[in-house]
Amino acid sequence: MDEETNGPSLGEIKRWTVPALRDFLRVRGLKTTGLKDDLISLVNAAVLLRYPIKPDEIAEDRRRSAEYAELLIVKGTSTKLPDPLSLTEGWIKETDGGVKQWPPVSYFEVAAWILSEAPCVSLPRGSSKDQERDTLHKRLLSDYKEGKAYSYFDSKWLNEVLYHPIAPDSDMCLVKTTCTPSQSIRNIPHTVWVALEKKSGSIVSAYCSCFAGLGSTCNHVAAVIFNLDHAFMMGESTPCTSKECTWNVYSGGAAAVLKAKPIIEMEWVKPNYHKGANRTPINSVKKKLFNPLENSTNKPTSSGLFDAMFPSCQNSTVFKYMHHDTPPPPAFPPQADFNLDTEMETETTVDCTPLQSxxxxxxxxxxxxxxxxxxxxxxxxxxxxxxxxxxxxxxxxxxxxxxxxxxxxxxxxxxxxxxxxxxxxxxxxxxxxxxxxxxxxxxxxxDPDLPSLKYGRLLEPLAREAYKGIQKEKGHQNMEVTECGLFVHPKKAFLGASPDGLVQCTCCGEGLLEVKCPRTSAMEKPRENNTDFLQLSERGDTELKHKHSYFYQVQAQMGVTGRRWCDFFVYSKAGYHLERIYFNEDFRMGAAxxxxxxxxxxxxxxxxxxxxxxxx
Structure with a gap:
């Protein structure tokens, strides 16, 4: 007996018969095939790792039932949710207006939910591991946006999403759907439900009938969140009486949208959250026309030969008369005090008084x-x-x-x-x-959970990247956009400004960026007819109203920071409005x-x- 593991020692295991070795492995759900030496190694590893005996089916069902019951209890409270799998009445279909009642959910909730549910990756705010947590948060979002979760939604693997308000005075609601299995579309669909806060859209609890569903963080749950996120970002989760609803309702599931095609006619596409429908197939036309039997165009050249030989023959006479990219050695190799006439020790003083609010x-x-x-x-x-x-x-x-x-x-x-x-x-x-x-x-x-504020907060990083791309296409050289904090007026400590970005380029110098992402133009290019702050100028151009608070805002930002222009950028996924506003000293002075x-x-x-x- 091994005293450290309370199990048989390796010497004892070697004396076991093959049936005994297999029985030991079988009750633990481990591999039971192979040579005796292989089985001995597996048994010894299981002993050292204290691998538990696999519970029987009754015990396993009891355990899963207990875990499922825990999902119905709101964390940190005694509130119990109704079981969505048992609820038969009160569900509202997408086609019956359920979409308009969905809470304002964003894909950020996916990573936040994982970080709160997985103790192994939860890192408390305020700790020395803030940077690790932020890095992990971004990686989780990236993995979900580019992995299976988003592809389930994008490929219409989800069936119709049903909404349940629980009760008129309840702070929470339920959404439920089924998701076609990725391995076999003819198998029984997975049942998925998510409990959410009505006001903020935060995830309260989640479940999926797949193998990983009790963990509440499977790809099918994330796919449902992407579905709700799409409705929120497209402006369809609130009533919109001015236009016909454009929500793409239930399509019948994966089996209904899949059709057989010859491989040569298929377009292979990797779903991407940010690109949405604007994406190019992986098998582009150039790749389709590629013929491996054609002669290679990469013919050897003399310059290629010289480049390959140069590293090992740098001192050769022939290379002394040829141009190459190796930098010349420094005229004066670094040496201590080489170019110093005298040395002098000095003390400097810095005002270390903490700045006060x-x-x-x-x-x-x-x-x-x-x-x-x-x-x-x-x-x-x-x-x-x-x-x-x-x-x-x-x-x-x-x-x-x-x-x-x-x-x-x-x-x-x-x-x-x-x-x-x-x-x-x-x-x-x-x-x-x-x-x-x-x-x-x-x-x-x-309230940070107001739909308009939440929408703008989520779209701002995309808008900033879009702005940089637009300006670079227009020919702005060395364009840089830097996020910043609060600027305080140097002479008026009670005046401040927090621009959305500090802009700098070779041709225009230093300026500011102010981003707006109104939900009213979520599916349209921002214009004077779908925003309350844009108007048509006398020249017929769209411009910011000079009496609007946004005009006061950009003028104040320039007055506080000392920069002379601000790019006012209104962004939606359907288009943008970009206007350069210059500093008006008279206007700012009157307001100041x-x-x-x-x-x-x-x-x-x-x-x-x-x-x-x-x-x-």
């Missing part, structure tokens, strides 16, 4: 005026430090901290309008500044005066005394 500056101040008088003027280095510390924007807590009490570019129009109203004796509009103060202080943050007045009269007192905050 407006809330931190106001803390401890007795009067509003003392706070206003203490507002700093930032150096270029300090502005750059704040920008770096706040990168990631909404995903960075420092970004929210510095924005608290600050009039940012996105809120400038609201501040200017409200300030004019407050100082206009003849207006009948509301003069209550509290709602805007709460917004600027961060007391009432926007109103913003400073509003800050001193309403925001600064709240930062110092916290009257509204204490009343909440």
């Amino acid at each position: 407006l809330s931190e500056m106001a803390s401890g101040k007795q009067t509003v005026q003392s706070f206003i008088d203490s507002l700093p003027a930032y150096t270029i280095n300090q502005v750059a430090t704040i920008e770096v510390e706040t990168r990631g924007q909404a995903d960075n807590t420092q970004w929210a901290n510095f924005r608290s009490g600050m009039i940012t570019a996105s809120n400038l129009k609201s501040v200017v309008t409200r300030n004019d109203t407050l100082h206009n004796e003849h207006t009948s509009l509301s003069k209550d500044p509290q709602p805007l103060i709460k917004t600027l202080m961060g007391y009432t943050p926007l 005066v109103a913003a400073e007045q509003f800050f001193k009269e309403y925001i600064a007192p709240e930062l110092v005394h916290r009257k509204i905050d204490n009343e909440e």
Whole structure:
């Protein structure tokens, strides 16, 4: 007996008969064929690994039933979901309006769900492994977008998706469908269901009847998420009375869409999430016309021969008179202090005082005026430090901290309008500044799960890449677009801006990028008739309205960052609007005066005394 493994030693195993060896392996579900030496090795490995005995069918069914019951309990609560496999009534078909009730689900939920369900890959936020987690998150998304999960959806392997609201007052809902098996389309389809939060679209629980289904993270579950994501991104998951629904409803499953063809007529395509229907076959026309019997065009040349010989014959006389790409040796090999006349040790001092947010500056101040008088003027280095510390924007807590009490570019129009109203004796509009103060202080943050915000957040990275591609095609040299954090005005610490990108190219210099992805034009090219911020100019061109908050936003961004132009880019999967807006100093100055007045009269007192905050 081996004391470490509590099992037979290798010497004892060697004395076993072949039937005994096979019995040991059989009850553990391991391979039982092969020579005796092979069986001995397998048994010894199973002993060392403490490989468990395979449970019988009754015990296995009991275990799976218990695991399935756990899927019906909402994690972290005592709430129990109704069993979707037992629910027979209340399901709404796609053709009966079920699509319009689907929650706003995105494919990002797939990776987030896997990271929360798989302990072996879950890495807590705030730990030293944040970078590992982000890398893993991106890899999981990439694997699902380019692997089987997306191909199941793209190839119409999913059957009709049914929707169940559970109850009118329930925060959760169910979706259920079947998915054709990938190995044999004539086999019984896998049953898949997913429980989701109605408002945010977050996955609560999931199940599939396939072999890996109890793990809740199989490709069939991910395919359902891609189905819901497609509806959300195409703008079909909410009622749309202005146009006929374009949702591609249930097609009858894989067996209904597959048709026999000669191989030469088939197009072999790898599904891709970002390319969608705009993809080229793997077997292109050039490949189809390739004939291996034709003579090769790669004939040997003298230059090819010389290139092959040069590495081993560099000092040969013939190569001294031929051009080659090897760089000449340096005229002065690196040596310590070779070109130094004298050495001098110096000490430098750096201002290491941590930069404070407006809330931190106001803390401890007795009067509003003392706070206003203490507002700093930032150096270029300090502005750059704040920008770096706040990168990631909404995903960075420092970004929210510095924005608290600050009039940012996105809120400038609201501040200017409200300030004019407050100082206009003849207006009948509301003069209550509290709602805007709460917004600027961060007391009432926007709900990140609002469909319009979520849609824009998901499409922004695609829009940024599309913008770079468009500009490079137009001939912009060395085009670079860099994501950034919060910029603070160097002389007005209460003014800030967070552009969507810093742009630089050889021909145009430095500028900004502001991206908009409105859901109203999800399936159309952005125009004046499907957005509320574009209009036709006198020349007949589409342009941004100068009285819209977006125009105030880009002017404020340029005023804060010091850059002289901003590319306003409106993106959808059906087209785009790109407009270069130049800095208008007179416009910005007028808005800045109103913003400073509003800050001193309403925001600064709240930062110092916290009257509204204490009343909440």
